[in-house]
Amino acid sequence: MDIKAFKMNGLGNDFVIIDQRNQDFNLNKDQIVKVCDRSFIGCDQLILIKKNAEIDAFVEFYNSDGSISGACGNGTRCVADLLSKESGKKEITLLTASGFLKSKILESNLVETEMGIPKFNWAEIPLSKQLDTQDLKIEIIDKNNSKHIGGTAVNVGNPHIIFFVDDIEAFDLKNIGPIIENHQLFPEKCNVTLAKVISKNLIKVKVWERGAGLTKACGTAACATAVAANINNLVGKKTDIEFALGNLTISIDEKNSIHMKGPVSNIKNIDIKL
Numbered sequence: 001m002d003i004k005a006f007k008m009n010g011l012g013n014d015f016v017i018i019d020q021r022n023q024d025f026n027l028n029k030d031q032i033v034k035v036c037d038r039s040f041i042g043c044d045q046l047i048l049i050k051k052n053a054e055i056d057a058f059v060e061f062y063n064s065d066g067s068i069s070g071a072c073g074n075g076t077r078c079v080a081d082l083l084s085k086e087s088g089k090k091e092i093t094l095l096t097a098s099g100f101l102k103s104k105i106l107e108s109n110l111v112e113t114e115m116g117i118p119k120f121n122w123a124e125i126p127l128s129k130q131l132d133t134q135d136l137k138i139e140i141i142d143k144n145n146s147k148h149i150g151g152t153a154v155n156v157g158n159p160h161i162i163f164f165v166d167d168i169e170a171f172d173l174k175n176i177g178p179i180i181e182n183h184q185l186f187p188e189k190c191n192v193t194l195a196k197v198i199s200k201n202l203i204k205v206k207v208w209e210r211g212a213g214l215t216k217a218c219g220t221a222a223c224a225t226a227v228a229a230n231i232n233n234l235v236g237k238k239t240d241i242e243f244a245l246g247n248l249t250i251s252i253d254e255k256n257s258i259h260m261k262g263p264v265s266n267i268k269n270i271d272i273k274l
Contacts (some may be wrong), residue, residue, distance in 0.1 A: 121246050222241035
């Protein structure tokens with residue numbers, strides 16, 4: 001099977017995007033895992049674009065382990081940019097498993113997406129039992145064997161936990177990430193972020209993505225971190241989230257809806273043979 005596809009990334013968070021609007025086929029889990037494998041094509045997530053009669057498109061996100069992701073902020077921005085270049089429209093609306101996402105195409109490869117209103121209720125994260133989601137009191141241990149207890153949970157289309165720490169490099173996220181991702185408190189697993197507040201408008205982060213592992217950037221993690229920092233009175237309604245390859249700007253509007261702005265890469269055409 002020969003498939004026409006695209007490769008894009010947002011701050012290094014990379015995607016294989018397959019436009020199924022004019023290609024009639026289905027991919028099984030093994031094929032998705034193969035495409036995401038970096039010894040074959042390689043990406044953090046696979047994105048499928050499908051027809052929708054009422055809006056620009058319906059999109060599905062798949063993690064590199066073949067599992068479904070309810071939302072993907074950087075992936076949404078990349079698809080919006082791709083469809084904008086196709087249609088010439090400067091506003092793109094996509095339907096995802098988490099609802100409608102509207103994006104604005106700005107200058108200099110910048111795309112801003114409204115990610116919606118975050119959820120904080122324990123049942124909406126979801127957690128396996130009722131707890132204070134602002135402080136889950138989960139223990140993580142740094143490289144010096146010192147304990148840190150905390151964790152703020154928020155759902156921004158998928159479940160996240162954010163640990164605010166003094167030094168994100170003091171922790172081995174490759175080891176901690178899968179432990180917390182699969183913690184008994186999270187029946188649907190979770191994304192794990194280590195965050196260091198640099199100032200009232202800058203937070204530095206490292207992210208372990210559910211179903212994907214360590215990634216160079218994660219849009220929903222940026223949104224979740226900004227919101228978690230705001231409710232913990234660490235930042236205001238607008239802040240930059242710093243990843244290894246650049247920043248995403250996150251703002252919270254008067255309706256408590258999250259807006260994420262950042263760059264996307266150029267579009268690369270690829271052929272996939274399965």
